[in-house]
Amino acid sequence: MMKQLLLGFMFIMLGSIGLAQDFDLYHRHKDDAVAIPKISNAMLFGEYQLLSRNIRMMDMAYAAIVPGYVHFKAKENKTGWWIVGVRSAAFGGLAYSLIRLGDEGEGLFSNLNQEVSPKTKDAQNIGIASLTVVIGSYLFDWIYGKYTLEKKQEMIRYKYGFKLENDSRLNNEAVFDTKSPGATYPSFYLHFKF
Amino acid sequence: MSSKILGLFMLALTPLLLSAQFSTVTETAYLNKINAIANKKLIENNLPNAEIHLAHLVEMQDNITSSQAAYLLHGLSESYHLTGNHVVALQRLLFQRLVFPLDSLDALSVSKFYIYAYEAGFDQAFASELWLQSQQQTDPEKALITLTRLSIRLNQKQLRPYIIQLSEMIRHNNFQIPYWLLQWEYFVKIGMKEKKFFEQLNFEATDNKVNTFQLETIPDISFRKKVYRKSISYYNKQKARAQAKQLLKTYKHEKLNLAEWFDLQIKSLKLIF
Numbered sequence: 001m002m003k004q005l006l007l008g009f010m011f012i013m014l015g016s017i018g019l020a021q022d023f024d025l026y027h028r029h030k031d032d033a034v035a036i037p038k039i040s041n042a043m044l045f046g047e048y049q050l051l052s053r054n055i056r057m058m059d060m061a062y063a064a065i066v067p068g069y070v071h072f073k074a075k076e077n078k079t080g081w082w083i084v085g086v087r088s089a090a091f092g093g094l095a096y097s098l099i100r101l102g103d104e105g106e107g108l109f110s111n112l113n114q115e116v117s118p119k120t121k122d123a124q125n126i127g128i129a130s131l132t133v134v135i136g137s138y139l140f141d142w143i144y145g146k147y148t149l150e151k152k153q154e155m156i157r158y159k160y161g162f163k164l165e166n167d168s169r170l171n172n173e174a175v176f177d178t179k180s181p182g183a184t185y186p187s188f189y190l191h192f193k194f
Numbered sequence: 195m196s197s198k199i200l201g202l203f204m205l206a207l208t209p210l211l212l213s214a215q216f217s218t219v220t221e222t223a224y225l226n227k228i229n230a231i232a233n234k235k236l237i238e239n240n241l242p243n244a245e246i247h248l249a250h251l252v253e254m255q256d257n258i259t260s261s262q263a264a265y266l267l268h269g270l271s272e273s274y275h276l277t278g279n280h281v282v283a284l285q286r287l288l289f290q291r292l293v294f295p296l297d298s299l300d301a302l303s304v305s306k307f308y309i310y311a312y313e314a315g316f317d318q319a320f321a322s323e324l325w326l327q328s329q330q331q332t333d334p335e336k337a338l339i340t341l342t343r344l345s346i347r348l349n350q351k352q353l354r355p356y357i358i359q360l361s362e363m364i365r366h367n368n369f370q371i372p373y374w375l376l377q378w379e380y381f382v383k384i385g386m387k388e389k390k391f392f393e394q395l396n397f398e399a400t401d402n403k404v405n406t407f408q409l410e411t412i413p414d415i416s417f418r419k420k421v422y423r424k425s426i427s428y429y430n431k432q433k434a435r436a437q438a439k440q441l442l443k444t445y446k447h448e449k450l451n452l453a454e455w456f457d458l459q460i461k462s463l464k465l466i467f
Contacts (some may be wrong), residue, residue, distance in 0.1 A: 042215060042216050042243055042246070042247075043214050044242060044243070110388075132293075151235075152239075155235060155236055155237070155239045158236070159224065159236075159239065159240055159243070162224055162227070163216045163220050163221070163224055166219075166220040166223055166224070167216050167217055167220045170217060170219060170220065
């Protein structure tokens, strides 16, 4: 009985993961794409885009397939294109190494501690170096891209936070300054919602 | 109890207040704060906002006090300086001195003005000339024209958008457009570089009757032919074939050497296909 219950529970868990569109650790509303946000008049479109972007678990997978994906998402196109170039070169090196090793019936990591022909050794060195660049560029894209996006978001929040607060303070002073001509006097209304 | 009611009022009013554009005082306060921190990234991030705000101010000149705009421009100029755009910093300081003059800022500006000028690559003689020519002017038309002339004399490609902004201000205020500005606009439009046309600008010309640039009046024959060629290519690229054909017709009457004649044939063929 216990075994059946556990199996049933596991089936429900796996089913819900299988149906999910992203590996979300936090709850996400279904109408995220429909909700229209309130935007400050002074906010630029590029800033809004940066603020509404987050690096999620799925982006980790995308970044493995598309070189520079995280940097492009953080609007760091120059670095993004550098990553595209470096990783393409590394893939080229890896392909060259695997073709040469294939011709000689060797693998990338086979007989690493044993005597092999200089040609094989060279091909293995090129292959391992290329693989390191592929993995390194992926990690750089993922970690530094995320850091850059968060830094940019901080700057935008700091800027509008300061301005909104300052303006609201100034306006409140003006509104309640009854000595100034054309001052607005406080009023009160009730609003019922059924 | 009264403070609670006041709090309720504030809460009701807040969304209305937040929906408005930021005030000039706020923009200036923020500029001063980030300039003091001297965080380059933070300053660069705010430059478009400050420029947009300045454009709003210029558009609605009647609704603001000159001193608010003067302090904003002063802060903006320092922001450009801190991000390494010394020529733009100098141009923004000239803008403040001529369009939004403020005596109390002059004492603060003078040393900065010379530092920006030196860092932009100008010598003391030129910097002093700029400082003297940007003295307070009572006539707004004269002030705007002087600012445009000085901005063009700084002779930098990166100032193009700022000069275009000034020419729009001149048109917006229905002021007489000087002929050298028409020349500058035309040369920039057809894609000529500053160093190629700067010597040809006639800052002394005072013909108030001309409202459009007249290509055929360029006295230097070799330069005139160059402008013809650039203009034909420009209009051809823009698919303005009628205008390109018209220019080609006039260009044919110039004395052309063999290379120019071949170039003319290629341009004629390009217009057909």
